[in-house]
Amino acid sequence: MSSAQLPILQVIVPLLAAPLCLLINHKLLNWLFTLLVSGFSFVVAALMLWQVSDTGPLSYHLGGWMPPYGIEIRVDQLNAFVALLITAISTLVITSAHTSLENKKDIAPGKHTYFYVAYLLCFAGLLGILVTGDAFNLFVFLEISSLSSYVLIALGRDRRALWASFQYLVMGTIGATFILIGIGLLYMKTGTLNIADLAERLPEMADTRTIFVAFCFFIVGVCLKLALFPLHMWLPNAYAYAPTVVTAFLAASSTKVALYVVVRFVFVVFGVDFSFTTIPLQAVFVTLGTLGVLVASLVAINQQNIKRMLAYSSIAQIGYMVLGLSFGSITGLMASLLHLFNHALMKGALFLTLGAVFYRIGGVSLKHFQGIGRHMPFTLAAFVIGGVSIIGMPLTVGFVSKWYLLQAAIAQGWYLVSVIILVGSLLSVIYIWKVVDAAYFKPALVNQAQLKEAPLSLLIPVWVLVLANLYFGMDTRLTVTLTDQVATQLMHIEVLP
C-alpha cells in the first residue's frame, strides 16, 4: 500500500464499510467489522500524521484531476492531528458499543445494524470534513455526518430523542444551508472551491461586501454546528436522549470537527487579518466565549440528568475553545487546539463512564448515582478523574489547556477574561462535585445486592481514556509540540501576503 493513497483511504474505507454493515446484518459481526474499520482508520490517521510531520502536507487528487479543478484531499498537520483524535476516540467508543448496546434501555433490540451503518457514515462524514481540500466537498461531508447523526440520536429509547433529533435536524440544516450560501458567495467572487486556492485568491478581494457576507454566513453556519453559545439550543437534548455510545462519540468528535472548520476558515481561508480586523470577530468570539463559559456552567449546575449536565459542560468548554481562538495569537490558537484534543479525551471518558453507569443502573440522573461509589469503584473513580480533568487540576489534561489559555489571556492583557476562565473552572467544581457527592456520600436507592462493577468491556475503553487524560496531562510533549507547530504555521500564513 503506497502511502500516497492514505488520505483517500481515510474517507473511503468507512464510507464503503457502512453499506457493507447493512449486508452483514449481524450484531457481533457488525461490531467487529466496525471496530476493525475504526481501528484501521486510526492506523491510517497515525501514519498520515507521522508522514505529514515528516515531509509536509499530503495532497491526493481525486480521480487524477488536478486541483484547483478537481477535488483535492489535502492533509496537513492540523487535520491529521484532529483525525488522529477522532479515530482514536471512535475506536474506543466502538469497543464499548457492543456491550453498551446490549442494554435494551439504550437502543431498541434489532436496531443494531442501523446503529453501525449510521455510525460509520457519521464517522466517514467527519473524517471527510477533516481531510477534504474542497469547500463544497466539505459541505457534502458535513451533511453526511449530520444526517447520520440525526439518525443516531433518534435511536435513543426515550421518545424525547425523536424530538431532540428533529430539533437538531432543523437547526443543523439551517446551519448547513448557511454554510452553503457562504461557499456559494465565495465561489461567485473567486471562481474556485479549492480551500488552498481560496486562501490565495481571497486577500485581493477581501474588502468586498460579498466576501464579508460570505464570511458571516459561513461562520454562523459552522457555529451552529459547533453549538457555540447562543446557538447551542439543539445540543443538550440531543446529547441527553441519544444512546450513551452515540453521545460519547458525538461529544468527543462532532463539535471538535466543527471547531476545526472554524480554525481552517478563520485562520487559513480568510486569514487572521481579515477575520480580526475587517470583521470584529475577536469581539464576537470573546463575548460569546465568555458568556458561553459562564451561562452554560451555571445551567449545568442545575441539571438533574448527568448527561444533560455534561452536555452543558460541553457548551462551556466550547466557549473556552472559541475564547482561545479569539485571542488571535499563537498561544491562544494553541490553547484552543490543545483544548480541542483534551476536551475530547475528558468528555469521551465521562460519557463512556455514564454508559457504564447506565448499563448497570438503567439511568443517569443524579438520583441514579446515589450511593453507587462503593459498588462501582472503578467506574466512579474514572468519573472522578474525568471530572477533575474538566475542572483543570494539575496533572490532568484539563490543566494543560487551561494553562495555555490563561497564558494567552494574560499575554493579551485581558485580566477579566482570565478571571472568567478561572470562574468557569470553579463552576465546574460545583457540578462535578454534585455527582461525586451523590455517588459517595448519599445512601443508595437501589437494592444494593444487585449493584456490581460494570463489565470489563465497558471499563477498558473508559480507563484507556482516563489514563490518556493523565498521560497527556503529564507528558505534554506530543500535544504541545504539535499544536505549537500547527498554530505557528496557521498564524504564519497571514504574515505572507
Added chain:
Amino acid sequence: MNFETQWLQTFFGLYNYWIVVALMMCGLFIVITDGNLIKKVVGLTIFQTSVFILYISMAKVTGATAPIQIEQGTAVYSNPLPHVLILTAIVVSISTTAVALALIVRIKRAYHTVEEDVIQRWDVKKRRSEKRSKPFHE
C-alpha cells in the same frame, strides 16, 4: 443615465437575488413560526431551494449557451459547475427531507401529534415528573 434609472436598473438587474432573498425569508419564517412539523419541513425545503436558485442563477452568463462543445470553441458558455454542485445539494436536501419526514412519522407514533407546542408541553411535564419521582420502580 439619471439617478432613478440607475437605481431601478440595479434593483431589477439583481432581480434573481431578490427572489432568492424573498424565498429564503419565507422559508426561514415558516421554519421558525409554524408549529406544525410538516410545515416546518416545507419551510426548510423552501429555504434550501432558495439557495439552489442562488447558485444556478449566478452560473448564468448573459448571452451564453449551454456548455456543450459546438464546432468552434468560440461560443460563450454558462458555468456548468454550480449546476453540478446543486445536483449534489439537491440530493442532500432530499435526504434531509426524507430523514425529517421519517422522524415525523416516528414522532407522530410516539407523541400522537405533530404540533410543536403539544410535544414541548409533554416533555416539560415529563421532566417535572422525573424530578419528583423515585428513579426505581419497586
Added chain:
Amino acid sequence: MNASTLLITTLSLPLFLVLLIVLFRKQPNIRETLSITFGILVFIVNLLLLESLWAGTAIECHLFALFPGLTIAFKIEPLGMVFALVASALWPVTTLYATGYMRAHHEPRQTQFYCFFAIAIFSVLGIAFAGNLLTLFIFYELLTLSTFPLVAHAGTAKAKRGARVYLGILLLSSILFLLLAIISTWHFTGSLDFKNGGLFAQVSDEVVSVILVLFVFGIGKAALMPLHSWLPAAMVAPTPVSALLHAVAVVKAGVFTILKVMVYVIGIERLANLPGTTFLLYLAGFSILVASLVAIRKRNLKARLAWSTVSQLGYITMGALLATPLGIIGSTMHIAMHAFSKITLFFCAGAILVATHKTEIQDMQGLGKQMPITMLAFGIASLGIIGLPPAGGTWSKWLLLMATVETEHWLLMLLLMLSSLLSIGYLLPVSLRAFFPATAAVPLSPAATGSIDLAPKASLLAIVLTTLACVGLFFFADAIYQLASKVV
C-alpha cells in the same frame, strides 16, 4: 546512596505504603505497623538528607517536563527541610496515636483513612521539596484533594458540610488566585524556579504588588482572615486528622508556601519595598487578634484550638511579610514549634474525647484526676503556643516580636503581645481547671480505677512523645535556628 536517590526515596516511600496498606487491608495490625515503620523510615531518610544539606551538596532532581521549560522538579533547601522534617517526624507519632484513637473510637473505613493519610504525607513532602512553583502547586492541590476524604471521614451530614466548606474555599482560592498568580509570574518573568532574591527584578512595583496579593490570598491553606473559615469547618474530621493535617500538614503547607514565595519568588528585599506589603501585614495582624478573640469565646475544645491555629498562622504569615531575616527565621521556627505544640493539644483533645466523650471545655473540670498525664501534656503544650518556657514556642515568638521591633511596626508588636495574653486566657484555664476544678470534683468513672490515665495506651505514648519534643525544642532550639538562618 547519593542525595538525589534519597530524595526520590523519601517521596516514594509514602506511595509505596499506600500499596501495602491496600494489600494488607484485612490485617489491621500489619497495616498499622507498616504505617508507623514507614513513617520512621521517611523521617530517617529526611535526616540523612539533612546531613547532606549541611554538607553543602545541592540536592536536586528533575522528573519530566510538563511544559516546555517547566519541569516537575524537586530541590532541597533549608526551609523545605525544616518543614519536611517536622511533618515526617510527626507522621509516625500521629499514626501511633491514630492506632489508639481509631480503634478505641471504632471508626469505620480505617484502611481508606490510612491510605489517604499516606497520600497526604506524600503531598506534604512534595510541597516541601518542590523545586519550582508549578510542582508546588500540583502537590498543593493534591494535598487538598487527598485530605478531603479524611475530613469527610465520619460521613455524617455535619462532616460533609464541613468538608464541603473545606474543599470549596481551598479550591476557590487556589484556582482563582494562586493559579492566576503563578501564570502571571510565568508570564512576566519567564521562570517559576525558586531563586534567592526573587524573580521579579525587572517587573514594576504595581504588577508585583498585585501578584503578591494574589499569592497571599491564593494560598488559602495559610488561613489568613477572609479565607480562614475552612479551618474551623474542617474540625469535624477525626482527631488524628485534625491533629496532623490541620495543625501540621495542611496549614503548615500553607504558611510554608507563603514563606517560600516571599523568600524565593518575590524576594525579601523587594517585598519590603512593595506598596502592597503593609496592607497584608495589617491584615495578618487583624487575623491574629480577631482569631484569638473568637477562640476565647469558643466552648468546644477543638473549635477553640482551631481558632487558635488561625491566630498562630497569622504570626507566621506576618513574620514572612515583615521581610527581614529575623522575621523569616522566626516564622520558619514557628512552623516547627507551633506544629509540635498544636499537635499535642489536639492529641489531648482527642484522647479526652475517646476516654470520656467530652468535647466541651466546661465539662473537663477536674479531669486531671482521671487523665493526669494528658492534662499535664496539654498544659505544657499550651505554654508552647503562648510562648513561655519551657516550651519551644518561646524562641520563635521572641524572634517574631524582635522582628516587629526591628522594622518599627509598633502596632503589630502590640498586637502580638496582646494575642499572647489572649492565648493565655483561652488555653491555660483548660489544664488548670482540670487539676483545680472551680466546682465540685466530678466523681471518678469506674474505668479509671485500674489505670493512671484514661487515654488509650498508644495515644498516650504519642502524647508523651510530642510533649517531650515541645520541651526538647526549648533546650535544643539552636539546631532549627541554624537551619532556619540558612534560609536567608
